[in-house]
Each structure stands twice: as structure tokens, then as C-alpha cells.
Amino acid sequence: MKAFTFVRPRTVDAAVAALAETGGAVHAGGVDLLDRMKEHVDEPSHLVTLLDVPGRDAIALEDDGGVHLGAGVTLAALAENDVVRRFLPSLAEAAGQAASPAIRHRATLGGNLAQRTRCGYFRIASFSCLKRGADACPVRAETGVQETAAVFANEPCASAHPSSLAPVLQSLGAQLGVQGPKGARSVSLAEAWRAPEKGVAGDLALAADELITAIVVPPRTRPQRVGYEEVRQKAAFDWALVSCGVRVELDDDGRVSDASIVLGSVAPTPWVATAAEAALRGKAFGAEPIAAAAKAATQGATPLSGNTYKVRLVEVAVRRALTRALEGAKGGAR
Numbered sequence: 001m002k003a004f005t006f007v008r009p010r011t012v013d014a015a016v017a018a019l020a021e022t023g024g025a026v027h028a029g030g031v032d033l034l035d036r037m038k039e040h041v042d043e044p045s046h047l048v049t050l051l052d053v054p055g056r057d058a059i060a061l062e063d064d065g066g067v068h069l070g071a072g073v074t075l076a077a078l079a080e081n082d083v084v085r086r087f088l089p090s091l092a093e094a095a096g097q098a099a100s101p102a103i104r105h106r107a108t109l110g111g112n113l114a115q116r117t118r119c120g121y122f123r124i125a126s127f128s129c130l131k132r133g134a135d136a137c138p139v140r141a142e143t144g145v146q147e148t149a150a151v152f153a154n155e156p157c158a159s160a161h162p163s164s165l166a167p168v169l170q171s172l173g174a175q176l177g178v179q180g181p182k183g184a185r186s187v188s189l190a191e192a193w194r195a196p197e198k199g200v201a202g203d204l205a206l207a208a209d210e211l212i213t214a215i216v217v218p219p220r221t222r223p224q225r226v227g228y229e230e231v232r233q234k235a236a237f238d239w240a241l242v243s244c245g246v247r248v249e250l251d252d253d254g255r256v257s258d259a260s261i262v263l264g265s266v267a268p269t270p271w272v273a274t275a276a277e278a279a280l281r282g283k284a285f286g287a288e289p290i291a292a293a294a295k296a297a298t299q300g301a302t303p304l305s306g307n308t309y310k311v312r313l314v315e316v317a318v319r320r321a322l323t324r325a326l327e328g329a330k331g332g333a334r
Contacts, residue, residue, distance in 0.1 A: 001037050001038050002037070002040070002043040004024075004046060005022075005024075005046045005047070006027075006046075007022065007024065007046055007048045008049055009048065009049075009050075010053060010054075012211060013179075015053060016210070017181075018046070019048050020181055022045070023208065024047055024048045025044035025048070026047075026114075026211060027049040028049075028056075028108045028111045029074070030111075031111060033047075033111075036123065039123055039124060053072070056070045056071055056072030057070050057072045057073045058073070059073055059077065059078075059083055060083070061083050062216075065087075066216055066217055066218050067083060067084070067216070067217045068214055069214060069215045069216070069217070070109075071108065071109055071177075071211075071212040071214055072109070073108065074104065074105055074108055075095040075096075075103075075105075075107050075109070075112065075165075076101070076104040076105045078092060078096075079093075079095040079096035080096075088172065090168050090226040090228040090246075091169065091217075091228075094164050094165050094168045094230070097164070098164055098165070099237060100236065103237075110215075112164075112166075113163055113165065113169075113189075113212065113215075114202070114204055114212065115162055116202065117131070117160060117162055117203075117268070118148070118160070118162045119148075119158075119160065121139060121144075121145075130156060130157045130198055131159065131199070131200065131201050132199065133198060135198070136156070137156055137157045137158055137159075139157075139304070140154070140155070140158050140304065142305075145306070146158070146304040146305065146307045147306055148160060148239070148241060148265070148307070149306070150267045150268055151266050151267075151302065151303040151307060151310045151311055151314070152263075152267040152301055152302065153195070153268060153271070154302060156196065156198075157268055159196065159268050160265045160266060161203060161267060161270055163270070164230055164243045166189070167245040167262040167263055167264040168228055168245035169217065170189045170190055170260075170272075171246055171260040172217050172218075173189075173190075173247075174188075174216065174217045174218075175187065175215070175217075175218070176212055176214075176215060177212070177214035177215070177216060178206060178210050178212055179210065180209055180210035181209055186216075187206075192204055192205055193269035193270065195268060196268045203268065203269055222249045222250070222257065222258075223249065225247075225248050225250070225328065226247050226248075227321040227324035228244065228246075229243070229317045229318075230243035230244070240264060241310060241313055242265050242313040242314055242317045244262070244264070244317040244318050245261075245321065246259070246260065246322055247260040247325075248260075248280065248322070255283060255285070256281050256282065256283055256284075256285050256289070257281070258281065259293075261276045261277050261293070261297065261318060261321075261322075263314060263318070266310065266314060273314075273318065275299040275300070276318055279292045279293040279296040280292075280293045280322075290323060293318060294315045294319035294322065295315060297315060297318040298311050
């Protein structure tokens with residue numbers, strides 16, 4: 001690991017100023033960042049830590065019924081907090097399944113959203129990678145390791161987005177609170193992602209001197225049900241092969257007035273299953289529309305030769321997440 005200077009600001013403004021001055025990297029829980037530094041994928045000269053900035057781990061129910069989540073709240077706190085469990089049960093479910101207990105007590109919400117792909121070609125400096133400046137994505141080559149790669153929007157880069165919390169929050173219509181040298185702003189999570197570009201490692205469309213300060217989930221305006229599901233190779237300390245966050249709004253007669261279905265680990269950014277959403281709208285929420293939506297979620301998939309199995313997992317994950325929302329189990333009525 002390259003030597004670096006550790007900068008400890010005590011306010012958000014001071015942290016933003018330090019980032020602008022040093023060009024350093026943001027350090028919160030450090031789970032993902034330090035892994036990349038040890039592999040020489042990232043070699044910042046300065047780490048600007050947020051550990052001394054107060055209030056970044058706050059969780060609050062707002063007067064209008066929305067939920068404010070500080071970017072520094074840990075995954076363990078999300079999984080265990082009464083407000084989150086009551087008003088955002090699918091988020092509590094996703095946070096409680098992530099990584100391992102030790103990591104959940106260290107990793108932060110903001111870090112989970114800003115983490116980089118787990119693709120081995122990106123994370124090992126001796127391999128070529130489009131995100132790190134190579135001309136092509138080695139995953140797409142005939143000899144590439146493709147088992148966990150993206151099956152949607154996987155050209156020119158086939159990396160899979162790793163965050164299991166992002167699909168849930170995006171399905172709930174969350175907004176990012178961001179602060180930079182020009183002040184604070186709010187960004188819809190659905191509009192915060194950028195497609196892969198040569199030499200651009202991050203997936204969030206934020207400036208290098210901007211910080212995620214909070215995530216705000218808006219209040220519900222109509223009755224809704226939510227659900228979460230992920231499929232992975234083993235039950236503990238593993239990355240999802242496919243994850244899915246859903247939100248279904250119902251009108252007075254039990255028909256679906258609106259639906260949001262967002263998938264993780266299947267594209268370079270969280271993937272909105274628009275055909276699946278359309279398959280639900282106007283239907284009485286039940287088993288048959290759920291099966292149709294799950295099938296429709298696979299539309300537009302372009303799997304590589306080594307990961308065709310993930311298309312079937314997309315269907316499974318969507319069906320299970322919607323069924324959980326229907327039954328109110330582990331993410332039911334809000």
C-alpha cells in the first residue's frame with residue numbers, strides 16, 4: 001500500500017474543502033477503499049476521513065413521514081433500527097443480509113452506495129480493465145471470467161454493480177443529499193448513476209470533491225407493499241448474484257396503480273425492470289401477475305456465454321421479491 005496522509009476534518013464543509021485541496025479519497029468505514037488500496041487499484045496521497053464529523057449516523061422519521069438516513073449510518077444500525085424496520089422493512093432486510101456481522105458494524109450506507117464493482121479484472125491492478133483505462137473489457141473476451149458478470153447493458157463493460165442496498169433505495173424513490181464546494185443539492189438516486197466509461201472507475205455521477213451526506217426516502221402517498229430478495233451462492237458473507245428491491249402501490253380495489261422493480265448485480269448500474277413494472281400495472285396484485293412480471297423482467301437480457309444462468313435467476317429473484325411484498329413477509333405493507 002502506498003503511503004498517505006490521514007486528514008481528519010470535523011465538519012462537512014471542512015471535509016469538502018480538504019477534498020478540493022488535496023484531491024484525496026473519502027474514508028468512512030473504509031471497507032471497500034482499503035481493499036482497493038492494498039491491491040494498488042487506488043493510490044490516493046490523502047485520505048479524508050469522516051469519522052470525526054458528527055451527526056452522519058443519524059436516523060430520523062421526518063414530520064411528513066419520510067425517513068432521513070445519515071450517510072454514515074452502519075449497515076448493522078439500518079438492520080436493527082426500529083424506524084427502518086417499521087417504515088423501510090425491505091431496506092432493513094437487505095442491510096441485515098449484507099456481508100458479515102463484523103463488516104455490517106463497520107460499513108456505512110454511503111460507502112455501500114459508492115462502492116466499486118467486485119469484478120476481479122477491476123480489483124487486481126495487474127489485469128487490464130476498461131474502467132481503469134484499457135481499450136476493452138476483458139470479461140467480454142472469449143477467455144474472460146464471466147460467471148458473475150452483467151447480463152443487461154453489458155457493453156462496453158460487463159461489470160456488475162455490487163450494492164444490494166441501491167436497488168431497494170431506488171425502488172423506494174430515495175434522494176441523495178450531496179454537498180460540495182458549490183453547496184448542498186439533492187439528487188434522485190435513479191438519476192445518480194452513470195454508465196461505464198473508459199478510465200472512469202466510479203458509478204455515481206458525483207464530482208470528486210462532493211460528499212454524500214444523507215439519503216432521504218420520501219413518505220408514502222398511497223398504500224404500498226415492498227419486498228427484497230437476493231440470490232447468492234452461499235448463505236453468509238457472499239455477494240449477491242442477483243438482488244431485487246420492489247415497491248408496489250395499490251388502489252382502493254387492490255389493483256396495482258404503480259410499481260417499481262430494481263435489480264442489482266445484473267448490470268453496471270442498478271437495473272430498472274420496466275417491462276416487469278408494466279406487466280403489473282392495472283392488475284389485481286396476485287400470483288398470476290407476479291409470474292408474468294417475473295418473466296417480463298428478463299426482457300432485454302444479453303448474457304455472455306459464461307453467465308446465461310443469471311437470466312433465470314432474475315426471474316426467480318423478481319418473483320420471490322414480489323411474493324414477499326404480496327404476503328407481507330420480511331418486507332410487507334408499509
